[in-house]
Amino acid sequence: MRFSKIKDNDIANGVGITMSLWTQGCPHHCKGCFNVETWDFNGGKEFTTEDLKYILNNIDKNNIKRNLAILGGEPLCPENVKGVIELCKQFKKVYPEKMIYLWTGYEVENFDYTQMKIFEYIDVLVDGKFEEDKKNLSIMLRGSTNQRVIDVNKSLNNNDIVMYEVG
Secondary structure (H helix, E strand, C coil), X not given: CEEEEEEEEECCCCCCCEEEEEECCCCCCCCCCCCHHHCCCCCCEECCHHHXXXXXXXXXXXXXXXXXXXXXXXXXXXXXXXXXXXXXXXXHHHCCCCCEEEEECCCHHHCCHHHXXXXXXXXXXXXXXXXXHHECCCCXXXXXXXXXXXXXXXXXXXXXXXXXXXX
């Protein structure tokens, strides 16, 4: 897995404060994307055990309670998905009470077997490509109205997609 950056204090990507990680590499190339610098699969840097330690050791830095947000780029593309799953797995081992938000351009209905494994670890999934003609800056956690904010645990319990209720 490659990543572009880690932002320690982020109030735009999640409810409350998150530590956010942007994966590097994206096959979607959505028109109007606000993260075009994350498209190149050769950009950014390789995610290492030192980066994992940084996240685990700084998630509550300065007594600020943070959740984890994973964006892109594309976290669930073949080049990143296994590393993202491992990051989420290790994070939940240490912080089972914290939420993980994950954004993907893929739609749940089209996830492959490997992508489905992410559901074991994340709490909220925002799925669907950004669509510029459906852009709406006033909706929480999404850039365009076609994207869905899915409550992963409720969806698994109901065996159907359940939307996350923000606030």
